[in-house]
Amino acid sequence: MASVPPQGGRKHPQQEYIQLNTKDILFICGGAFDGLEKIIEARLGKRQIGFGSAAATREPAKAGDTNLFGDVEPEDLLRFGLIPELVGRLPVSVPLHGLDEEALVQILKEPRNAITKQYAKLFELEEVQLTFDDGALKAIARKAIQRGTGARGLRAIVEETLLETMFELPSRDDVVEARVTEATVTQRQAPLLTLSAKRAKKEA
Secondary structure (H helix, E strand, O other): OEEEOOOOOOOOOOOOOEEEOOOOOOOOOOOOOOOHHHHHHHHHHHHOOOOOOHHHOOOOOOOOOOHHHHHOOHHHHHHHOOOHHHHHOOOOOOOOOOOOHHHHHHHHHOOOOOHHHHHHHHHHOOOOEEEEOHHHHHHHHHHHHHHOOHHHHHHHHHHHHHHHHHHHHHHOOOEEEEEEOHHHHHOOOOOEEEEOHHHHHHHO
């Protein structure tokens, strides 16, 4: 049983608490833990002694290197700065690997509320069909990997890619389709616009 303040915040002796049974609650804590890999590497290096040890040839930990997280111990988390009361209540530590290009492309297009579907809906409000080439999706994923922002940076990249077009469309009634190509993402070119048949006839 845990005593929880009704309004949150710090606990006070005179305060009333809500009794919460945590028996059937699974708590999952996550984070980037930037710098933890250096603590793990230092500990592993100290345990190996001798001229032929792997410590002599071990490469320095790189930023974002999640391979070392598989060797994390409670003492590493304590040195990282977590308090013992918290570390003692988290019995299982699991490392997660960074998202690759294929996974980021799936995030862009497959979920029910995927980013590309959200922007397609916004373009529908202007009666314009928005499509993304496969090369464009891969280019967006590669840019997110280069920036080191992961899935959280995908929206910013799509936003900066379509920003000018989104401002331009409300003042035009001749566009029926906008296609985002790889060059749109990598070279900051405008999306390929398909004009309505009426405008095409008028120009002819």
